Amino acid sequence: MNDRPPILDRTDLDQVLRSLADEVLALPWPHDPATFPWLVGIRSGGVAVAEELAAMLTVALGFAPQVGALDITLYRDDMWLKGPRAAEGQTALPGDLTGRRVVLVDDVLYTGRTVRAALNALVDFGRPRAVALAVLLDRGGRELPIAADAVGHVLAVPPGDKIQVRCDARGRLHSVVQVPVDAGSPAKVVSP
Amino acid sequence: MLPIADNLVLDDVDLRGWANLPPGPCSVLLVGGHFAAVGQHLDMPGAQRVDARGCWLTPGLVDLCAAGREPGQEQDEDLLSLSRCAAAGGYVAVAVGPDTQPSNDDHAVTELIVRRARDIGLCDLLPIGALTHRLQGETLSPMGEMTEAGAVAFGDADRPVRSSRMLRRALEYARSFDRAVFSQPLDLDLAGAGAMHEGPWSTRLGLRGIPAAAEHIAVARDIAVCQLALGRLHLQRLSAARSVDHVRRAKADGIAVTAAVTPWHLLRTDADLRDYDTNLRFAAPLRAEADRQALLAGLRDGTIDAICSDHQPWSVADKEVEFDRAQPGAIGLQTVWPLLCDLVREGDLDDAALVRATMTMPRVILGMPAPMLRIGEPATFALLDPDRPWTLDVHSNQSKSRNTPVWGRPLVGRTLLTVYRGRVTYSD
Amino acid sequence: MNAPSTLQLRHLLGLEELSAEQITALLDMAAQMKAVNQRRIKKLPTLRGVTVLTFFVENSTRTKMSFELAAKRLSADTMGFSASTSSLSKGETLLDTARNLEAMAPDIVVIRHSSSGAPRFLSERIGCGIVNAGDGAHEHPTQGLLDLYTMRDKLGDLRGRKVAIIGDIAHSRVARSNLHGLHKLGADVHVAGPATMLPPGVHALGCTVHARVEPAIDGADVVMMLRIQRERQGNDLIPHAHEYHRFFGLDAARLQLAQPHALVMHPGPMNRGVEIAPEVADGAQSVILEQVENGVAVRMAVLYAVAATRGLESQGA
Numbered sequence: 001m002n003d004r005p006p007i008l009d010r011t012d013l014d015q016v017l018r019s020l021a022d023e024v025l026a027l028p029w030p031h032d033p034a035t036f037p038w039l040v041g042i043r044s045g046g047v048a049v050a051e052e053l054a055a056m057l058t059v060a061l062g063f064a065p066q067v068g069a070l071d072i073t074l075y076r077d078d079m080w081l082k083g084p085r086a087a088e089g090q091t092a093l094p095g096d097l098t099g100r101r102v103v104l105v106d107d108v109l110y111t112g113r114t115v116r117a118a119l120n121a122l123v124d125f126g127r128p129r130a131v132a133l134a135v136l137l138d139r140g141g142r143e144l145p146i147a148a149d150a151v152g153h154v155l156a157v158p159p160g161d162k163i164q165v166r167c168d169a170r171g172r173l174h175s176v177v178q179v180p181v182d183a184g185s186p187a188k189v190v191s192p
Numbered sequence: 193m194l195p196i197a198d199n200l201v202l203d204d205v206d207l208r209g210w211a212n213l214p215p216g217p218c219s220v221l222l223v224g225g226h227f228a229a230v231g232q233h234l235d236m237p238g239a240q241r242v243d244a245r246g247c248w249l250t251p252g253l254v255d256l257c258a259a260g261r262e263p264g265q266e267q268d269e270d271l272l273s274l275s276r277c278a279a280a281g282g283y284v285a286v287a288v289g290p291d292t293q294p295s296n297d298d299h300a301v302t303e304l305i306v307r308r309a310r311d312i313g314l315c316d317l318l319p320i321g322a323l324t325h326r327l328q329g330e331t332l333s334p335m336g337e338m339t340e341a342g343a344v345a346f347g348d349a350d351r352p353v354r355s356s357r358m359l360r361r362a363l364e365y366a367r368s369f370d371r372a373v374f375s376q377p378l379d380l381d382l383a384g385a386g387a388m389h390e391g392p393w394s395t396r397l398g399l400r401g402i403p404a405a406a407e408h409i410a411v412a413r414d415i416a417v418c419q420l421a422l423g424r425l426h427l428q429r430l431s432a433a434r435s436v437d438h439v440r441r442a443k444a445d446g447i448a449v450t451a452a453v454t455p456w457h458l459l460r461t462d463a464d465l466r467d468y469d470t471n472l473r474f475a476a477p478l479r480a481e482a483d484r485q486a487l488l489a490g491l492r493d494g495t496i497d498a499i500c501s502d503h504q505p506w507s508v509a510d511k512e513v514e515f516d517r518a519q520p521g522a523i524g525l526q527t528v529w530p531l532l533c534d535l536v537r538e539g540d541l542d543d544a545a546l547v548r549a550t551m552t553m554p555r556v557i558l559g560m561p562a563p564m565l566r567i568g569e570p571a572t573f574a575l576l577d578p579d580r581p582w583t584l585d586v587h588s589n590q591s592k593s594r595n596t597p598v599w600g601r602p603l604v605g606r607t608l609l610t611v612y613r614g615r616v617t618y619s620d
Numbered sequence: 621m622n623a624p625s626t627l628q629l630r631h632l633l634g635l636e637e638l639s640a641e642q643i644t645a646l647l648d649m650a651a652q653m654k655a656v657n658q659r660r661i662k663k664l665p666t667l668r669g670v671t672v673l674t675f676f677v678e679n680s681t682r683t684k685m686s687f688e689l690a691a692k693r694l695s696a697d698t699m700g701f702s703a704s705t706s707s708l709s710k711g712e713t714l715l716d717t718a719r720n721l722e723a724m725a726p727d728i729v730v731i732r733h734s735s736s737g738a739p740r741f742l743s744e745r746i747g748c749g750i751v752n753a754g755d756g757a758h759e760h761p762t763q764g765l766l767d768l769y770t771m772r773d774k775l776g777d778l779r780g781r782k783v784a785i786i787g788d789i790a791h792s793r794v795a796r797s798n799l800h801g802l803h804k805l806g807a808d809v810h811v812a813g814p815a816t817m818l819p820p821g822v823h824a825l826g827c828t829v830h831a832r833v834e835p836a837i838d839g840a841d842v843v844m845m846l847r848i849q850r851e852r853q854g855n856d857l858i859p860h861a862h863e864y865h866r867f868f869g870l871d872a873a874r875l876q877l878a879q880p881h882a883l884v885m886h887p888g889p890m891n892r893g894v895e896i897a898p899e900v901a902d903g904a905q906s907v908i909l910e911q912v913e914n915g916v917a918v919r920m921a922v923l924y925a926v927a928a929t930r931g932l933e934s935q936g937a
Contacts, residue, residue: 074652074666074694074924083932084627084925086645087652124661392821396636398736398758398793401820468737512715512745514735516756 006166006175008153013173016136016152017049021056023150024134029101033063037101037132040068042118043088045107048167049136053105066094070104075117097126103150107165109135112146137176139163199223201234202575205244208543209251209551211562215543220249225614227571244575247608250547251563252284252574254554256452257374257428258503258525259349260286260317263304264293269505269592271305275314276590277503277525279617282574282607285316286503286525287558290327291349297322297333302341314617318344318558320374323362329353332365339369344558347374347428350475350520352410354380356417363423372424372450372557376475377410377435378402387516389431389462389479397465399516402477408434415442415449426557427451429502431476433486440495450557452498453487454524455531456597458540460484464597470511470518471597474502488540497553499532501525505593522596526584531598533578533605570614580606580620628932629925631743631750634759635800643801646921647769653924654917656693664920667696670927673726676702676753677714677733682888683753683763686912687730690919696927699726714738715745722746728926731755736793749926757791763887764797766918768805770911771842774883779806784836784878785827786812786868787846787895788857790819794887795846799825812836813846813868816857833868840878844885845870845895861894871897875905883907 008016029037039057041050047069058064073087104118115133122128134150139157157163160181168174200222207213207220213230221229221236228236255278261269271288278286288305290296296305302319309317321343325331335346346366353359353375363373383406388394390401411427415438418425430436430453442449460478472478490496504521511518528550535541555562565573581604582588584596610618626645635643656664672691674684684700691698701721714733721729728749731739736756743750754760768778775781783802789795789811802809803826811822812830823829830836837843848864858864865871875884884896884906892898901908 071652074656074664079666079928080931081935083625084629084649084928085625086627086648090652090655120665124663125659390820392824395790395819395821396796396825398756398796400757468740509713513713514733514741515737516735 004177004179007155007178008176010174013176017052017056017173020134020136020150020152021053021060024053024057024103025060027103027132027149029130031061035101036061036063036065037103038066038068038094039103039105039134040070040093040122042104042106042114043069043071045165046105048171048173049107049165050105052173053134068093070118070121072114072117072121075121077113077117091121091125093125097122097128099127099129102128102131103134104131105134107136108163109133109138109148109151110141110163112142112144115146116144136165137163199236199239201236201239201241202244202247202249203241205247205249205575207565208248209547209563210565212564212566217245222571225570225611227565227567227569229567230565246577246579248576248578250282250551250574250576251565252572252610252612253282253528253550254558254560255283255286255501255503255525256426256498256554256557257500258286258288259291259505259521260288260305261505262292262308263301267592268507271308271317272312273590273592274503274525275309275312275317276618277523278315279610279612280588280590280607281501281525281527282529282576282610283315283525284572284574284610284612285318285558285560287318287320287344289349290320290322290347295322295327296320296338296343297325297327299334299337299341302338302343306342313612313615315612318342320344321346323348323353323366323373324358327351329355329358332362335366335369335371339371343371345372345374345426347426348376350376352376352378352380356413359414359417360421363418363421363425367421367423370559372426374426374428375414376428377407377414377430378476379406379409382406382409385516386477387473388465389477391462391480393462393465397468399465404432404434404479404483407432407476408438411435411438415439415447418449419445419447424448425450429454429457429474429476429500430487430490430496431457431474431479431483433483436486436490436495440490440493443495450497450553451490451495452500453491453496454500454502455528455535456502456522456524457487458484458491458499458535459531460597468515469597470513470515471522471595471599473515473518473520474522475520488535491541491549492545494548497549498557499528499549500554501528504595505591506595507593511595523591523593524596526588526590527596527598527603529576529607530582530603530605536578537604571611572613573611574607575609576605577608578605580604580608582606627925628929629922630929630933631739632761632922632926633739633743633750633752635761635764635797635804636759638804640804640806643765643768643804646765646918646925647772649921649924650765650769650914650918653693653920654914656920657913657917663693663695665695666924667691667694667927670694670696670728671724671726672696672698672728672730672923673721673724673748674698674700674730674753675718675721675732676700677731677738678703678754680732680754682912683732686915687751687753687919690916690923693916694920694923696923699724714741718742718746722748727930728923749930751922751926754793756793757796758793759797759800760793761797762915762919762922763794764801765922766911766915767794767798767844767885767887768801769914769918770885770907771883773910773914774907775841778802780808781841782808782810782839783842783844784810784812784833784840785844785846786833786836786870788817788848789813789822789846790817791849792846796825798844799827803827810836810840814858814864833870833874834877837870837874837877840882842883842885843870843875843878847887847889848891848895861891865894865897869895869897870900872899872903875900875903881905885911888912
């Protein structure tokens with residue numbers, strides 16, 4: 001499965017990230033270090049995106065946005081389908097959430113269920129002033145009334161196909177692979 | 193299904209357990225429920241011929257220890273269902289314990305059991321009278337009157353006689369009526385509220401243990417008291433290796449002691465309690481593998497005389513409960529034969545020991561005559577197949593209870609036909 | 621998505637039947653739960669619509685509260701049924717009572733019972749997830765897990781760590797669960813107590829046995845004291861509490877034998893001045909109250925694992 005050719009390589013991803021950064025900067029929020037939104041990546045796929053997005057925004061803004069991570073394992077709605085699963089990691093927010101603006105960051109936006117869970121998880125840590133959603137890739141196929149505020153790239157993917165955003169050994173985004181729905185056994189490993 | 197005809201020839205059947213005939217294959221002719229001829233190439237016009245090769249023609253098994261539950265607990269078993277279990281298990285005589293309600297500590301109860309046995313007519317039901325009033329170990333029961341009424345031995349069922357003095361008097365008094373005392377050896381103080389053998393498994397399972405010493409201390413005491421009283425002692429169900437040692441030495445010393453064991457103790461150990469199966473809880477608990485091996489060795493060398501069914505029917509309410517609240521015991525009359533066949537197949541027991549322990553010695557201990565195959569007399573026998581598979585389930589079970597660890601499990605070794613005083617009491 | 625999760629758990633009857641991987645997975649999940657317990661909003665929506673029934677046939681207010689709090693923090697509905705209010709005392713069998721409870725359709729039954737094996741008995745007969753909250757002298761797996769959690773939290777990897785468990789090993793389900801758990805996680809376990817309280821064959825559970833406490837405590841990373849039940853004092857196990865304290869209790873002098881960083885643990889409730897001296901119970905090395913706190917997190921992890929496994933199985937997956 002690892003030798004499947006990527007639909008986006010690292011060069012493409014640079015461009016996608018740049019587009020995403022531009023859209024985040026276009027959000028109608030002030031660009032000052034004190035109030036600039038936290039970039040909170042949804043574990044596990046959103047964390048690498050949030051970090052790279054932060055790096056890119058640092059260049060444009062002249063200061064580093066604060067980055068956090070949100071674990072949504074215990075907020076998912078598929079426990080009855082998939083059974084218990086280990087958490088991806090601890091939730092780590094830069095500080096007290098109440099009154100802050102937040103950009104939730106994820107790698108792929110598909111059904112919208114992950115974002116629904118993330119919103120519920122987030123508000124259990126406080127009352128943010130505003131929340132926006134930034135995704136590296138929007139592949140369509142929404143099952144909930146959820147839309148992204150910032151999108152790096154839009155993909156047309158048949159329903160059921162898997163879009164895997166892969167990272168390299170240092171956790172940097174590496175490539176995006178599309179696995180057709182009929183590719184045999186379901187994908188087991190997300191990062192190479 | 194074996195056809196039952198008035199005239200029947202069993203060809204190549206293996207004779208086992210008859211006092212007047214050597215073991216070995218031959219043909220047997222039955223006419224109208226009577227033995228008509230024994231020999232080779234028997235023929236009789238119109239007789240049903242059955243190829244009985246590999247099957248045993250025995251005088252029938254005799255049991256030393258079964259709970260009839262009648263009078264008093266007929267919901268769990270009664271003497272009719274008990275007799276049916278016996279017949280289906282190849283038994284022709286069963287000693288029934290005194291632990292009824294009221295207990296059999298009076299000639300009236302003894303007479304009731306004898307009369308019921310006669311009415312039912314499926315096997316001998318031989319009452320064991322209580323040793324002491326209400327099995328309390330304090331006052332001697334009227335053994336004379338009970339002997340007159342038909343009691344074949346005296347004992348307090350599961351209950352050990354706590355007082356050595358009382359045991360002495362009981363052994364002495366029973367001697368006056370030429371009866372053995374059936375004892376369940378256990379030091380009650382040491383046993384405490386134990387529910388299983390004390391050892392690594394009781395520690396692991398968190399159940400209170402009954403140390404092996406609680407039994408063999410009592411065995412040693414019972415033997416010493418028996419020697420003092422010049423009585424006849426039968427130890428009902430042994431479980432511990434050292435108990436076997438004590439019995440072996442006592443026999444060498446010429447003390448009149450006999451001992452029995454159940455098939456469960458020959459097949460299972462305390463490790464089998466890992467699932468908390470209450471059907472494996474016994475008054476004499478399943479013990480360690482070394483104990484099991486010692487019991488088998490004792491059986492092979494004749495130290496242990498007999499194998500008893502220890503048939504203990506209990507209702508669901510007594511067994512489908514927490515392990516430490518469950519009544520001890522399992523039903524057993526129908527499964528002694530297949531379980532012992534397993535032991536023979538595994539090489540733990542030979543045919544001769546099996547015959548001795550289930551047919552010969554129980555008759556000796558109960559004072560019954562040695563079994564003879566006599567031409568012209570009404571036949572009493574059991575035709576047993578060591579290799580036939582079957583399952584104890586709702587169809588085959590004859591007991592009112594179903595508390596057994598082998599419920600629904602495949603068994604190998606089955607009764608084909610039981611005949612008691614010329615009448616078929618069971619046929620497969 | 622993943623291979624069958626190591627968190628899958630149909631029932632929690634004891635630590636004996638869990639693998640080291642399963643125990644570790646539960647402890648990891650407990651860490652997640654503990655973070656929730658430190659938030660302002662101490663609640664997760666995870667077990668919405670799940671009913672947890674606590675069925676205590678033996679009194680234990682603390683364990684029951686801990687389970688109820690754990691269930692509530694996961695948004696489960698809880699009901700309590702205890703022996704004092706139950707019909708068990710009126711001669712109803714455990715099975716009848718359990719079937720009555722089952723008719724109320726709980727997803728999980730948390731059971732505390734004085735008979736060893738009672739949770740297993742129920743797990744084979746009713747269709748709920750069963751969590752053992754202590755059965756006789758058999759196991760108390762959530763106590764074992766919270767003890768392991770506390771040790772791992774303070775000491776890291778438990779491999780090779782010396783853990784001394786002291787007191788009435790024979791009658792302690794806490795000791796058994798800890799023995800199984802610690803053995804699986806590779807700790808070096810030593811038990812000690814008066815020989816009347818050391819059951820036969822306990823070494824087979826993977827520990828070194830001492831009849832005196834000093835060699836067990838010597839160099840230990842953890843000293844876990846077990847509660848001496850009042851009814852065991854002055855009978856045939858120990859003469860009286862005072863003598864027990866002198867020879868088998870944990871005081872400051874004996875604690876000196878352990879590592880300087882050694883943890884002092886106790887499953888509670890403590891008998892001060894019997895198995896543990898007050899200055900040790902309240903001392904800097906005591907993690908006794910953290911054990912209580914961790915108990916909620918561990919029980920949340922267990923309830924989550926059992927409920928989600930049940931959910932998975934109800935899907936026929």
